Structures are given as C-alpha cells and as structure tokens.
Amino acid sequence: xxxxxxxxxxxxxxxxxxxxxxxKEGLEVLQMKDSSCRLGAAVVEEDGTQLNIYAIQxxxxxxxxxxxxxxxxxxxxxxxxxxxxxxRSLPRLVATEGETPFFMExxxxxxxxxxxxxxxxxxxxxxxx
Numbered sequence: 001x002x003x004x005x006x007x008x009x010x011x012x013x014x015x016x017x018x019x020x021x022x023x024k025e026g027l028e029v030l031q032m033k034d035s036s037c038r039l040g041a042a043v044v045e046e047d048g049t050q051l052n053i054y055a056i057q058x059x060x061x062x063x064x065x066x067x068x069x070x071x072x073x074x075x076x077x078x079x080x081x082x083x084x085x086x087x088r089s090l091p092r093l094v095a096t097e098g099e100t101p102f103f104m105e106x107x108x109x110x111x112x113x114x115x116x117x118x119x120x121x122x123x124x125x126x127x128x129x
Contacts, residue, residue, distance in 0.1 A: 002039070004080040007031040015041045019055045027054075030080050032073060042077040044084060050092040051085035051119070053078075056102070066102065074102055082122035089125075093117045 007015070012029045016022070021043055028046075032039040043054040056077050058070045066074055078093075085093055095103050095115040106122075108115035119125065 002032065002034050002076075004030055004032045004076060007041075015057065016043065019043060019057060021054055028084070030077065030084065032077055032080070040073045040077055042081050044081055046085075046088055046090060047094075049090060050094045050116075051081060051088070051090045053081055053093060053095040075106075078102075078106060079122055082119050085119045086123045086125050091119050093119055093122070 007029050011031065013023065015029050015031065016027070021027070024045075026045050028044050030042045030044065032041065038059075040056065040058045042056045045052045045054065056074055058066065058073050082093060085091075093108075093116070095108065096113070103115045103117075104110075106117065108117045110116075
C-alpha cells in the first residue's frame with residue numbers, strides 16, 4: 001500500500017541531510033512509501049499565507065528528467081503538498097528553486113523570483129457551511 005505521511009526522527013533527518021537542508025522549526029517532510037520502501041519525499045514549510053516547497057525528491061534523485069513512474073511519484077507528492085496546504089487554509093504553493101521543468105509543467109508561474117500556484121488549482125477547497 002502506498003502512503004504519503006509526515007515523517008519524524010531519524011527518517012526526517014536522513015532525508016534532510018540527503019537534500020542538504022538544515023533542520024529548523026516548522027519544516028515538515030512528507031514521505032511517500034510503498035510498504036517499507038521510500039519512493040520519494042517533499043520538504044515543506046508553512047509561511048503565513050503560503051506553503052513553501054523546498055524540495056521534491058524521487059528515490060535518491062533530484063532535478064532529474066522524470067520517467068513515467070517518477071512522474072507519478074512527483075505528481076503524487078505535489079498533490080500531497082497541496083492537500084497539506086488546503087488543510088491549513090494556505091491559498092498558495094510556492095517553490096523558489098529546483099524541479100523547474102516539473103513545476104512549470106504543473107502550471108506554476110514564475111513571479112517575483114519564485115514559482116507560485118494557487119492551491120485550488122490542484123485540490124478543491126471546501127468551505128464550511
């Protein structure tokens with residue numbers, strides 16, 4: 001069964017170290033697994049009105065040309081990021097570096113030195129009645 005869940009402890013530290021990202025308060029790592037096999041991860045941080053995406057890692061690769069399976073993993077992680085943002089009422093996803101072709105293919109727009117996309121372009125945000 002494939003899952004995408006926040007990870008903690010040694011797993012989180014290992015992913016951050018492999019991506020050369022320093023641990024800081026508020027940083028979350030969403031890890032995609034098939035049983036015990038890690039397929040990929042996304043490093044994100046809530047920042048007021050947006051969710052910053054610092055990295056999307058597929059297996060041990062980053063910024064690589066994606067084959068169909070890797071594309072599925074990257075797309076699934078991006079959807080998990082959008083869901084994470086929607087659950088926190090964050091209207092925008094923002095990425096400042098890396099994965100440029102992938103973000104552009106997903107509809108992100110380059111504005112003010114960052115890639116940006118409204119969260120509701122990926123997930124529907126339901127209003128409380």
